[in-house]
Structure formats: C-alpha cells, structure tokens
C-alpha cells in the first residue's frame with residue numbers, strides 16, 4: 001500500500017545572526033495508511049520543525065527548507081504553490097498544536113471557526129456548515145453543542161478548546177492528522193480522554209496520525225511506529241513493541257530509563273546526563289557522544305548513519321558497526 005506521507009532527506013535550516021541552525025538535518029520518515037507514527041525526542045530535537053515543514057509553515061526568510069522531498073498523495077508538497085498548499089492544509093492534512101488558543105481566533109465564535117473549513121474546502125452552505133459544526137461539537141464529547149457554538153474561545157476550558165481543535169481538524173476528514181504535543185498542556189485525565197478520542201477517530205475514519213511528543217507514556221499508548229530524533233537527526237526508528245523491548249541507541253535507552261513507570265514507586269527518576277548540544281556548535285560527530293556512556297573515539301569525529309539492525313529497527317550508532325568497534 002502507498003504511504004500517506006513520505007519525507008525523504010528533509011533538511012530545514014534557520015539562518016540566524018549567530019550562524020545556521022540545522023533544525024531538521026537529512027530526516028526521512030514515512031506514515032502508512034491508518035498508522036500512528038510518533039516522533040519522540042527532547043526539546044529542540046527538531047520534531048515541531050519537521051511538522052511545520054510538512055505544513056509549509058516554516059517562517060521565512062530566516063527559516064527555509066534546504067532540501068529533500070515531502071511526498072503526499074503522489075505530489076511533492078515542497079513543489080506546490082502557496083494556494084495549492086492552502087487547499088491541502090486543513091483539508092487533506094490537518095494539524096493540532098499544544099496550545100489551542102494560538103490557532104483559534106479569539107474574536108470569532110467557536111461555531112464560526114468550525115464552519116470556516118467546511119465552507120472553504122467542502123463548499124458547504126452556511127446553513128449546512130452550521131448544522132455540521134454542531135454535530136462535530138457533539139462528536140468530540142461536548143454537551144450543549146449549540147450553546148458552545150455560540151461561545152468565544154475564552155469562555156471554554158483548555159480541554160474543551162483542544163476538543164474543538166480536534167473537531168476542526170477532523171471536519172474535512174483528512175488523510176493525515178499532525179498532532180504536535182496535543183495533550184501536553186492538559187491534566188492527565190483529560191489527556192487520556194483526548195488520546196482515546198484521537199484513536200477512536202483514527203479507527204473510524206482510517207486516517208493516519210503523525211504524533212509529536214516528548215512523552216514516552218503517550219508513545220507507548222498510541223504509536224504503531226516510533227521515530228526518535230536528536231539534535232535534528234533521526235537516531236533510531238522501529239515498530240513500537242520492538243523499540244520499547246529492545247532499544248538500540250543509547251539515547252533511546254536513556255529516554256526509556258527516564259520514563260516514569262506507572263504503579264511503581266521510584267525513589268529518584270533517572271535523567272540522561274548532560275544537555276542537548278548547542279545547534280550552532282555541532283561538529284561532524286555523533287551528536288549524542290558527550291552524553292553517552294559508550295562513547296568511542298570514532299563517535300567524536302564521524303557521524304553514524306542509520307543502519308538496519310534487524311527486527312525492523314534502524315539505528316544510527318557506531319556501536320553497531322563492527323569495523324568501528326575494532327578500531328575502538
């Protein structure tokens with residue numbers, strides 16, 4: 001079956017006064033129909049900029065896609081005009097963000113904001129769009145839908161607003177939903193409800209989800225396939241079960257070790273020593289080397305590339321290159 005999304009060798013850079021930040025550096029990933037792919041990694045690893053690149057939302061002139069291909073529905077999104085992209089955005093590809101307030105218009109009623117994509121992309125009449133908007137509010141588990149349709153965003157709680165964002169996102173039945181930390185700002189009960197809802201919509205509609213999170217609990221709950229990013233690069237990827245049972249990259253191992261385990265008291269939660277490197281000071285090396293307990297000489301001077309290590313997993317780490325080990 002064709003992939004819904006195929007990112008090939010994507011690089012997105014920011015040209016700042018201090019130098020070039022390679023926010024996304026030669027990243028490839030794909031999302032199959034009906035699949036949930038999670039991108040996971042610490043803050044600054046390039047997760048959001050990968051998503052923004054797909055949506056054509058990287059802010060120029062400082063930020064720009066420096067190379068690669070973003071295949072969607074047989075087309076390279078990077079080659080489309082602004083208006084062609086606008087026709088896909090919010091229609092065939094929808095996105096939800098961590099802070100719903102940043103995407104909602106504070107002076108427009110909720111109902112109007114739900115009607116807008118239906119009228120634009122689905123060419124619905126005002127009356128039909130209003131009817132569908134109210135149904136959608138009900139579908140995301142909000143009661144008194146008509147009253148909510150006539151409310152303004154500031155009158156709703158964070159959890160309700162995120163439900164509204166999901167309603168807007170699914171209104172045009174997208175093939176792909178990109179969700180960037182959609183539950184990070186919410187308390188755990190609401191978080192679980194929202195994730196459940198996303199999964200249910202996915203099951204019902206067959207859409208695919210690219211889910212961005214730093215939370216491995218969310219990954220375990222949601223992902224079919226996991227892509228681990230570090231300093232703009234993919235360092236490991238694989239099916240969720242394989243990756244959790246047998247993480248190969250020392251960074252993935254560290255992330256998993258620092259994940260709280262439910263129902264188990266832990267005296268002190270492990271955290272990976274050191275910090276993400278300064279993106280302006282990267283040298284040809286494994287970017288994780290100075291935080292890695294297994295660091296070898298080669299790790300400081302040469303960048304490892306992703307390699308198939310069996311079991312469906314790919315890892316970019318010198319530990320899995322026999323030649324490198326021989327040279328210690």
Ligand SMILES: Nc1ncnc2c1ncn2[C@@H]1O[C@H](COP(=O)(O)OP(=O)(O)OP(=O)(O)O)[C@@H](O)[C@H]1O
Nearest residue numbers: 014016021023042043044045046047048049050279
């Ligand atoms: N407008 C910008 N100008 C310069 N650098 C930027 C800009 N936006 C992002 N970056 C840099 O790009 C890199 C990747 O950022 P990105 O937001 O994709 O990380 P992330 O993994 O999504 O982290 P977070 O979870 O904090 O959002 C970071 O080093 C960030 O500082």
